Amino acid sequence: MPFTDINEELPPLVLRSHHPDSTRTVTLKVPVVNGGMGVGVTGPALAAAITREGGGGVLTGVALGYPFQKLLNRHLDLKPFEANKAALADWIAETKALCDGQFVGVNLMVALEDFKELAYTAAKSGVDLIVAGAGLPMSLPEVVEKFPDVMIAPIISSAKAARVMLRRWTGRNRPPDAMVFESVHHSGGHQGASIEEIQSGEYQPEEVIGQTRKLLDDAGFTDVPVIAAGGVWDKADILKMFRWGAQGVQMASRFVLTDEAGAEFGGIRQFKQNYLDNRTPTILERSPAGLPGRAVSTPFSKRFAYSNADMVKEPHECPSACLVSCDKKNSIYCILDHLTQALADSKEHGLFFAGSNVGKPGLSKEILPVKELMRRLRFGEPQSDIQAAAGA
Ligand SMILES: Cc1cc2nc3c(=O)[nH]c(=O)nc-3n(C[C@H](O)[C@H](O)[C@H](O)COP(=O)(O)O)c2cc1C
Numbered sequence: 001m002p003f004t005d006i007n008e009e010l011p012p013l014v015l016r017s018h019h020p021d022s023t024r025t026v027t028l029k030v031p032v033v034n035g036g037m038g039v040g041v042t043g044p045a046l047a048a049a050i051t052r053e054g055g056g057g058v059l060t061g062v063a064l065g066y067p068f069q070k071l072l073n074r075h076l077d078l079k080p081f082e083a084n085k086a087a088l089a090d091w092i093a094e095t096k097a098l099c100d101g102q103f104v105g106v107n108l109m110v111a112l113e114d115f116k117e118l119a120y121t122a123a124k125s126g127v128d129l130i131v132a133g134a135g136l137p138m139s140l141p142e143v144v145e146k147f148p149d150v151m152i153a154p155i156i157s158s159a160k161a162a163r164v165m166l167r168r169w170t171g172r173n174r175p176p177d178a179m180v181f182e183s184v185h186h187s188g189g190h191q192g193a194s195i196e197e198i199q200s201g202e203y204q205p206e207e208v209i210g211q212t213r214k215l216l217d218d219a220g221f222t223d224v225p226v227i228a229a230g231g232v233w234d235k236a237d238i239l240k241m242f243r244w245g246a247q248g249v250q251m252a253s254r255f256v257l258t259d260e261a262g263a264e265f266g267g268i269r270q271f272k273q274n275y276l277d278n279r280t281p282t283i284l285e286r287s288p289a290g291l292p293g294r295a296v297s298t299p300f301s302k303r304f305a306y307s308n309a310d311m312v313k314e315p316h317e318c319p320s321a322c323l324v325s326c327d328k329k330n331s332i333y334c335i336l337d338h339l340t341q342a343l344a345d346s347k348e349h350g351l352f353f354a355g356s357n358v359g360k361p362g363l364s365k366e367i368l369p370v371k372e373l374m375r376r377l378r379f380g381e382p383q384s385d386i387q388a389a390a391g392a
Contacts (some may be wrong), residue, residue: 003242006235006380013056013248015129015151016223018175026103026128028248029054032238032377035182035229035252036107036131037189037261038062039339041271044091045263046255048098049370055105058131059095059104061088061118063322067340070263081114085121085366089331090126103128109190110135111289111323116143123147124260131155131180131250134190134291136165141174143330151177153227157184157192158203159211166219175221180250181209183230186280188253188290188355195284195306195387198292205230206244213245233357234364235380251377253355259369262343270345272367274298274352281359285351286311289323295357296352304332 002008013031017024031341033056036042036365047057066085068074074090075083088106095104106122106149108115111134119137122130123144132140133155144150153176154165160180169176183205184193193203209228216224225247232238232249256275257260262268274296287293295301304311314333321328322336335351343349357363364381376382 001243003239006239008239010235010238010242010378011247013225013227015056015177015225017149017151018221018224018327019148020173024149024151024352026151028056028103030374030378031248032056032374033105033129033131033227033248034058034255035187035250036060036062036105036254038107038109039336040064040067040265040343041256041262041268043253043262043264044094044098046258046260046370048095049096049258049260050255050374051099051103053371053374053389055374056094056103056105056129058107058129059088059127061091061106061108061122062112063320063336064088064091065218066320066322067343069206070340071344078180080322081117084114084320085117088118088121089125091126092122096126098197105129105131107131107133107294108137109133109289109323110137111190111291111325113321113324119143123150129153129177131178133180133182133192136161136168137167138165141169141172141217145174153178153180155180155182155192155229156212157182157208159215161192162208162212162215166215166221170219176224178225178227179212179216179250180227180229180232181205181212181246181283182250183208183228184292186231186356187229188294188358189353190287190289190293191284192291194291198284205241209241231355231357233234235377236285253358254373255370257365258353258373259366259367265343266345268343268345270347270350271342274347275354275358276365276367278354278358279361282354282356283307286332288326288333288335290325293351293353294355296354298347298352300338300349301351303327348374 064087229250
């Protein structure tokens with residue numbers, strides 16, 4: 001049986017454009033891409049470092065204008081949506097320069113008011129892959145139609161969503177170039193299921209990954225990889241995802257614990273400290289996006305936890321009108337502002353999204369350079385770390 005031996009070499013991840021006018025193929029030597037982490041956690045330093053080590057670096061393209069203006073004093077003269085576009089174009093150019101023009105991906109949320117404009121900006125700026133989630137990206141093939149070499153992948157959390165996306169995009173003569181499966185039981189940030197579905201244990205990865213693989217194979221798309229996300233921390237987890245039917249993995253939380261994460265905003269020290277300190281399970285909290293969000297348990301996130309029946313709204317301004325489904329000034333809190341506060345190291349006001357691994361005992365947790373983390377993902381954790389983590 002393949003993928004049971006920890007010493008086994010990981011196979012490369014091959015991505016191919018299924019646009020009728022493209023023959024573009026990209027081979028990533030290490031089958032690991034990072035999950036986009038909004039707002040601003042996956043910037044040029046992190047994405048470029050991952051690509052340089054043979055993986056696929058993915059920038060976040062979500063609402064960058066606000067943290068650029070508020071924390072970096074950049075694009076101050078632009079209105080919010082113009083600033084979002086300008087910041088994204090800047091970051092794509094900076095990342096391309098840092099990785100010698102190699103692979104750069106962008107993550108976008110369908111729930112953004114300016115999703116289509118940002119997807120178009122990303123394609124025009126020459127990204128290699130657009131990964132889109134937090135809603136099903138029905139319109140993405142049309143938005144990037146003029147850019148045949150830009151590959152596109154939806155994020156799905158259930159076999160049903162995978163089927164809907166495959167049917168819709170294939171009907172537009174633009175099958176997906178990859179399917180990113182995000183486990184609602186493990187991944188950080190917004191989840192593609194209701195709180196009831198999550199609590200009832202639906203959509204387990206060991207089922208949905210295989211079902212998605214079969215769906216693609218049965219439709220003749222054997223060359224469309226399933227990229228599994230949520231709960232992947234080390235090489236043993238990567239091998240497990242491969243056994244369940246994936247051809248690649250997307251990892252986010254562990255990449256927060258790197259020197260490069262959030263480098264553009266001063267290194268997001270409080271984010272990393274919260275991850276290192278956390279000894280309790282992550283919580284699911286209510287987000288103004290209308291989707292459950294998984295985060296480190298802090299006094300702020302606990303105020304909005306589903307377990308808190310006495311939730312009280314936080315009065316606030318609406319700086320950017322970023323999310324379609326948000327009730328703007330009347331929403332429960334401003335998520336853009338609290339995610340930006342996390343970037344700015346505010347322990348009290350920051351919202352620190354995190355995958356379930358962040359609250360799990362027995363995992364090797366330390367801040368590493370991306371180069372060393374990628375080495376560990378390829379070859380396994382050092383023996384001393386495994387013993388120390390087991391005793392933690
Ligand atoms: C801090 C943080 C921010 C995230 N932001 C986004 C985002 O903006 N868009 C998105 O599609 N996924 C987002 N995610 C989800 C990740 O991209 C990823 O799929 C997921 O966290 C994988 O699970 P892991 O953290 O256990 O590796 C975020 C995750 C974290 C931890």
